[in-house]
Amino acid sequence: DAGVTxxxxxxxxxxxxxxxxxxxxxxxxDTVSWYQQALGQGPQxxxxxxxxxERQRGNFPDRFSGHQFPNYSSELNVNALLLGDSALYLCAxxxxxxxxxxxxxxxxxxxxx
Amino acid sequence: QQQVKQSPQxxxxxxxxxxxINCAYENTAFDYFPWYQQFPGKGPALLIAIRPDVSEKKxxxxxxxxxxxxxQFSLHIMDSQPGDSATxxxxxxxxxxxxxxxxxxxxxxxxxx
Numbered sequence: 353d354a355g356v357t358x359x360x361x362x363x364x365x366x367x368x369x370x371x372x373x374x375x376x377x378x379x380x381x382d383t384v385s386w387y388q389q390a391l392g393q394g395p396q397x398x399x400x401x402x403x404x405x406e407r408q409r410g411n412f413p414d415r416f417s418g419h420q421f422p423n424y425s426s427e428l429n430v431n432a433l434l435l436g437d438s439a440l441y442l443c444a445x446x447x448x449x450x451x452x453x454x455x456x457x458x459x460x461x462x463x464x465x
Numbered sequence: 466q467q468q469v470k471q472s473p474q475x476x477x478x479x480x481x482x483x484x485x486i487n488c489a490y491e492n493t494a495f496d497y498f499p500w501y502q503q504f505p506g507k508g509p510a511l512l513i514a515i516r517p518d519v520s521e522k523k524x525x526x527x528x529x530x531x532x533x534x535x536x537q538f539s540l541h542i543m544d545s546q547p548g549d550s551a552t553x554x555x556x557x558x559x560x561x562x563x564x565x566x567x568x569x570x571x572x573x574x575x576x577x578x
Binding site for chain 2: 356383385387392393394395396397400402407408410442444446448453454455456457458459
């Protein structure tokens with residue numbers, strides 16, 4: 353049973369560019385959450401998708417957007433990249449409607465130069 | 466009110482000793498309190514979690530103590546081992562049906578041989 357997978361592992365972009373990160377949830381999970389983890393900090397909630405809709409959103413600008421596909425996989429898009437967007441981006445999957453643990457993927461390390 | 470405060474920032478414990486990490490929260494609507502363990506280059510992995518209807522939960526060498534009136538909870542690692550050296554995050558979430566984890570800032574634990 354594959355856990356949460358994310359791609360790519362590492363990514364280097366320059367300021368102003370756009371980036372797309374991808375996530376496949378754990379088998380049987382239908383909800384995907386995205387978190388940003390800056391170096392030396394705890395993960396910060398970006399948003400959460402269920403049934404292909406954004407259900408909750410954290411305190412992130414509209415430059416951050418996402419999508420969930422019918423197979424529950426998800427993408428995180430960041431436009432107009434800033435230096436401060438450099439971080440580890442984590443995807444977590446869970447089952448909606450149940451207080452259950454969130455399983456995290458290994459993350460995508462984004463570096464903005 | 467959404468914050469979770471974690472201490473200490475770093476901790477050095479001798480092999481066989483007890484590691485203790487503390488967290489405090491403000492929002493009384495939180496009702497799910499997990500602890501995550503993160504190794505370098507990996508995503509956070511759920512260690513143990515507690516709900517406010519119990520004051521303690523033990524799983525192997527890991528114990529959560531929960532004090533609802535003080536709005537505090539702590540992780541105790543008994544018989545700490547070098548393999549426990551990692552960063553530990555406490556988190557909190559509300560029972561809204563769609564979980565959004567609010568993380569502490571993390572504690573870097575080093576268990577010396």
